[in-house]
Amino acid sequence: MSMLLAWCITAALVLLGIGMACAAFRIIWGPRAQDRVVGFDTLYTNSMLLLLTFGIRSSSTVYFEAALIIALLGFVGTVALAKFLLRGEVIE
């Protein structure tokens, strides 16, 4: 039974890695700046889910704090980038 869970964790890690690769391609090849910001948003969400899956794999709760910090700072980064695209400056 633990073998099934181990294989499923590995498969979930591979799927999330492919999703991060898709977001990275959109960041690199995005035709405009807002496409790159959406790619960044997808990238940090996928990396947060990857850290939660790593936490299940290693049975430790240390990865949870890293995932929470990624979620907080990713939201702040996305809003700051969108504000920069809207106004040309972040803090007015």
Add this chain to the structure above:
Amino acid sequence: MNEGAHLPAIAAISTAILLIAGAGITLIGSLGLLRLRTFYERVHAPTLGTTLGTSCIAIACTIYFSALGSRPVLYELLILVFITMTTPIALMVLVRAAVFRDETEGKGHLDGRPDNEDP
């Protein structure tokens, strides 16, 4: 997998199913981000990962650590609540910025044209 050997079977199976479902749904959202043509279609796709994918993986974490510690461990739901509340705000601000940029450049933003011509 050092401590997962003495996990109950129902907890292991539900954790595995929720992990695969969450990762697969997140991958579908990321593929949509890669494959769709215009920006206003592309901004919809990753919300699959941020809502349903995050829900499935956070509930899988909750089930796994609750079964491993024999007590309710609920702090992964904090990530779920935070991501579900903040992603619409960020994407609304971003789409407003995109509409503003398209209108100042003089192109209509609802004509469904692929915007692959200008960097």
